[in-house]
Amino acid sequence: MRMESPSLPLPRRILDGDLRVRRRPVEEDRAFIPLPLEALLPGERLTFPLFIKVIQGSDSQVTYSPCLGDGDELCQAWREKLLALGVDRVYVPEGYLPQVVAYLNNHLLVRATAEELSHQDIIVLREHLHFSLRLALQTPQLAQAVAPAKQTLHFLITSLKRDAAPWKLIWDLLYQDYTLYTHSVNVAVLAVAFMTFLKFPRPDCLTLGLAGLLHDVGLTRICQELLTKPEPLSPEEWELLRKHPCLGFRLLKGNASLPLGTLRLVLEHHELADGSGYPQGLPLPRQHPLTRYLSLLEAYDGMTLFRPYRPRLTPFAALNALREQRGKQGPAYDPQVLKKFIELLSLN
Numbered sequence: 001m002r003m004e005s006p007s008l009p010l011p012r013r014i015l016d017g018d019l020r021v022r023r024r025p026v027e028e029d030r031a032f033i034p035l036p037l038e039a040l041l042p043g044e045r046l047t048f049p050l051f052i053k054v055i056q057g058s059d060s061q062v063t064y065s066p067c068l069g070d071g072d073e074l075c076q077a078w079r080e081k082l083l084a085l086g087v088d089r090v091y092v093p094e095g096y097l098p099q100v101v102a103y104l105n106n107h108l109l110v111r112a113t114a115e116e117l118s119h120q121d122i123i124v125l126r127e128h129l130h131f132s133l134r135l136a137l138q139t140p141q142l143a144q145a146v147a148p149a150k151q152t153l154h155f156l157i158t159s160l161k162r163d164a165a166p167w168k169l170i171w172d173l174l175y176q177d178y179t180l181y182t183h184s185v186n187v188a189v190l191a192v193a194f195m196t197f198l199k200f201p202r203p204d205c206l207t208l209g210l211a212g213l214l215h216d217v218g219l220t221r222i223c224q225e226l227l228t229k230p231e232p233l234s235p236e237e238w239e240l241l242r243k244h245p246c247l248g249f250r251l252l253k254g255n256a257s258l259p260l261g262t263l264r265l266v267l268e269h270h271e272l273a274d275g276s277g278y279p280q281g282l283p284l285p286r287q288h289p290l291t292r293y294l295s296l297l298e299a300y301d302g303m304t305l306f307r308p309y310r311p312r313l314t315p316f317a318a319l320n321a322l323r324e325q326r327g328k329q330g331p332a333y334d335p336q337v338l339k340k341f342i343e344l345l346s347l348n
């Protein structure tokens with residue numbers, strides 16, 4: 001069902017009403033998906049409705065308030081007013097995912113030949129990956145549905161290879177809060193940046209980028225209660241959780257639209273350099289040659305993202321923790337890869 005435009009402009013309603021803007025999503029909401037205001041283009045007509053998340057009344061009830069309707073134009077003045085009010089993200093009903101992907105895709109198409117990517121281009125690129133992944137996870141043909149994200153990864157590789165994307169902007173691409181989607185997008189971006197930095201050929205950049213995006217899809221087949229449990233997991237629960245690389249591999253296999261290497265990397269993303277990882281406990285020589293990069297990036301991003309039950313580590317603390325992690329047979333992460341990754345981070 002299409003939503004109608006609100007009769008009053010949003011800023012007026014916020015100022016006049018008993019509304020407080022909810023700035024950070026505390027929990028994942030399945031009905032509404034956050035979209036940074038920066039990803040929206042002033043002067044363009046929207047192809048989906050926008051809402052803001054507010055806390056209303058004395059009982060602090062969280063509601064979604066209509067902001068702009070499908071077909072409305074987002075004018076610069078509104079955008080600035082919203083930002084001034086502390087609204088840095090708006091919300092889109094989940095049913096409009098295809099329209100959001102198309103809207104962001106159009107922006108990237110227009111910018112494909114730009115000499116240098118802007119901060120906004122980078123935010124649009126990140127959101128395109130995020131929404132494409134969400135959309136892909138809703139379809140039975142998951143691997144095929146990843147096509148829009150694949151295109152965007154190509155776009156990022158091309159931009160980095162011809163230095164159209166200043167390296168400092170790459171860090172703007174990374175999300176700060178953990179969800180399955182934000183972590184996946186972060187690992188995909190880090191993977192493409194790392195491979196390009198090391199001058200790997202394009203197919204390797206894409207293989208690892210796609211693996212970054214899809215490495216945890218197996219988690220969608222594990223019950224939510226287990227994933228969000230605040231208490232420590234029991235040995236049986238750990239056993240269940242450790243099945244997610246195999247579950248992800250099974251979800252993606254048998255589809256020609258993904259490189260074979262990507263499938264193997266999804267299966268191996270928790271393998272460690274000393275053979276103490278899972279699910280197979282493979283030592284380094286028996287792993288895919290890119291697994292050592294993915295396992296490091298996945299662990300680094302997991303440590304530096306904020307989660308409600310623990311503080312996030314600084315990049316420095318995360319790198320130290322990775323360097324110190326050892327199994328019975330030696331370092332858990334390849335020291336040579338870690339050294340190169342520190343070089344990449346020093347571009348920040």
Ligand SMILES: [Fe+2]
Binds near residue numbers: 244
């Ligand atoms: Fe994982």
